Amino acid sequence: MKSASGGLYVVVLSLRRAVALRVGAMGRIVFAPGAYVYVGSAAGGVERRVARHKAVSGKKLRWHIDYLRARASWVGALMFPNDGGECLLAQKAAGAVGGAAWPARFGASDCRCEGHLIAAEATPDKAMTALMAMGGAMLAPGKTDFTSGGLRRQW
């Protein structure tokens, strides 16, 4: 049995204008404006992981999503039960927000799927609504301290 706090999550980010980012070993990628939906898993606790994603300062750029997060606006995050794994959830999320996995293999270093970031055709708000309709539970930002220096110690 997985711990009750383990599971899957989705983070929705938004870019108002195009940005060129160097994404670790993936190199330089130009991201068009729009909503981006990132799917991840955190066996050790979804809320803590999402808090780390939300924080923009005081952390090392470790995952692909960290590079995008550094330049994108935070829209929201949702938690999903882990039935089928993050790759399947990414596929379902792509269907829900009308998009596709892009850039290829983003966030998918540990698996063989197309990628865990979806470039959504939906607006950020509509992407959130679609993900909630898929059964995602909104993570309440108030439950976790996203800003304290404590985050730096935890991660």
Ligand SMILES: [Zn+2]
């Ligand atoms: Zn995958």
